[in-house]
Amino acid sequence: MVSRSGSADGPTRQSLMDVAITLFARHSVAGTSLQMISDALGLTKSAIYHHFRTRDELLSAIIEPIVDQLADVVRDAEARRTAPARAERMLTGYADLAVAHRDLFPVFSGDPGVVDFLRTRPAWAEVVRRQAELFAAVDPGPGGQVRAAVVMAGMAAAVGVPFDGLSDEAVREELLAAGRRTLGLRTPRVRTA
Amino acid sequence: MVSRSGSADGPTRQSLMDVAITLFARHSVAGTSLQMISDALGLTKSAIYHHFRTRDELLSAIIEPIVDQLADVVRDAEARRTAPARAERMLTGYADLAVAHRDLFPVFSGDPGVVDFLRTRPAWAEVVRRQAELFAAVDPGPGGQVRAAVVMAGMAAAVGVPFDGLSDEAVREELLAAGRRTLGLRTPRVRTA
Numbered sequence: 001m002v003s004r005s006g007s008a009d010g011p012t013r014q015s016l017m018d019v020a021i022t023l024f025a026r027h028s029v030a031g032t033s034l035q036m037i038s039d040a041l042g043l044t045k046s047a048i049y050h051h052f053r054t055r056d057e058l059l060s061a062i063i064e065p066i067v068d069q070l071a072d073v074v075r076d077a078e079a080r081r082t083a084p085a086r087a088e089r090m091l092t093g094y095a096d097l098a099v100a101h102r103d104l105f106p107v108f109s110g111d112p113g114v115v116d117f118l119r120t121r122p123a124w125a126e127v128v129r130r131q132a133e134l135f136a137a138v139d140p141g142p143g144g145q146v147r148a149a150v151v152m153a154g155m156a157a158a159v160g161v162p163f164d165g166l167s168d169e170a171v172r173e174e175l176l177a178a179g180r181r182t183l184g185l186r187t188p189r190v191r192t193a
Numbered sequence: 194m195v196s197r198s199g200s201a202d203g204p205t206r207q208s209l210m211d212v213a214i215t216l217f218a219r220h221s222v223a224g225t226s227l228q229m230i231s232d233a234l235g236l237t238k239s240a241i242y243h244h245f246r247t248r249d250e251l252l253s254a255i256i257e258p259i260v261d262q263l264a265d266v267v268r269d270a271e272a273r274r275t276a277p278a279r280a281e282r283m284l285t286g287y288a289d290l291a292v293a294h295r296d297l298f299p300v301f302s303g304d305p306g307v308v309d310f311l312r313t314r315p316a317w318a319e320v321v322r323r324q325a326e327l328f329a330a331v332d333p334g335p336g337g338q339v340r341a342a343v344v345m346a347g348m349a350a351a352v353g354v355p356f357d358g359l360s361d362e363a364v365r366e367e368l369l370a371a372g373r374r375t376l377g378l379r380t381p382r383v384r385t386a
Contacts, residue, residue: 025305026305026309027223027305027306028221028222028223028224028304028305028306029221029224030220030221030223030224030225031221031222031223031224031305031306032223106303107303109302109303109346109350110299110300110302110303110304110346110350111221111303111304111305112218112219112220112221112224112304113220113221113224116219142356142358142359142363142367143367143370143371145354145356145367146351146354146356146359146364146367146368146370146371147367147370147371147374149347149350149351149354149356150343150344150347150348150350150351150368150371150372150375151343151347152347153302153303153346153347153349153350153351154342154343154344154345154346154347154348154350154375155343155347156346157302157303157342157343157346157347157350158339158342158343158346161338161339161342163335163338163339163342165335166335166338166339170335171339174335174336174338174339174340175339175343177336177339177340178336178339178340178343178375179343181340181374181375181377182343182347182371182374182375184374
């Protein structure tokens with residue numbers, strides 16, 4: 001049983017989402033049932049139903065705020081003047097999000113359940129496509145596309161590695177350095193925090 | 194129902210493994226039961242039991258030959274004289290394997306079921322650890338470790354992307370180029386095929 005805080009009259013929506021992310025990472029989305037989530041919190045299934053009717057509804061609640069933030073970064077990046085500047089802005093925004101969600105991004109990067117789910121949300125899949133395009137445009141052609149895929153999946157998976165002794169900020173800096181090298185971007189002289 | 198060849202007296206071991214890989218990629222390992230695999234082949238569960246008693250046994254049969262090949266590459270790489278030469282040999286061997294198994298490597302890169310399974314096989318996890326060490330040693334310190342993680346997961350996931358019109362050989366070359374850039378390796382003058 002996973003110990004999480006909940007209000008006296010039932011689990012909070014957020015505690016259900018937190019436990020779900022832990023279980024998704026451990027068992028994959030397809031391997032995690034609402035029953036398993038309620039069991040982990042010591043609840044009946046009906047307590048979950050008050051907040052989420054299906055696993056997809058729960059998954060949606062987890063993903064939506066992150067896709068919204070990603071979409072903000074994509075729009076901001078697309079407004080820059082050059083392809084390298086656009087990719088650099090996208091890269092820093094993606095690293096920020098990945099490091100802020102080190103439990104969740106590895107699930108995003110490889111879980112077929114998430115890939116399937118994105119197919120049912122064309123607007124969200126479009127955000128991911130635009131992100132890939134921003135990275136790929138640094139070097140138009142097949143090389144750019146392959147490097148975009150390596151950077152996106154590689155960074156998402158890498159934040160799941162503990163890297164003993166490295167702070168989140170150090171992981172973020174190293175991810176940015178790795179992403180710039182992969183995409184062929186120069187380290188900017190003035191850091192955008 | 195997935196159409197696969199099988200001998201007259203039952204499904205071949207290989208056709209069961211092929212269908213399993215397709216279903217793992219679609220539903221994750223945890224989301225794929227032996228029942229689903231037999232259903233996809235239009236078989237009874239007892240027909241599978243003749244070959245595999247559990248899903249782990251099937252997963253093991255799929256992974257073992259690839260880990261064996263990976264271990265060969267690791268040993269060959271470790272025998273080279275310099276850190277960059279060791280990483281370059283590891284990188285080409287990894288790209289070869291990833292491109293030869295474009296259906297399976299994306300499952301390896303992100304599926305918690307595979308990660309869990311590797312925990313039960315310390316000898317196999319050790320091969321993966323040695324591979325990461327070969328990549329990380331190009332630049333001792335945290336940067337090298339992060340770049341090793343990005344390259345390993347990024348390449349494994351990227352082979353799952355269709356990249357319209359790109360041949361396997363072109364994908365392999367672009368993966369090598371991406372991996373070398375990420376790790377900071379020079380393109381070798383004489384290509385080792």
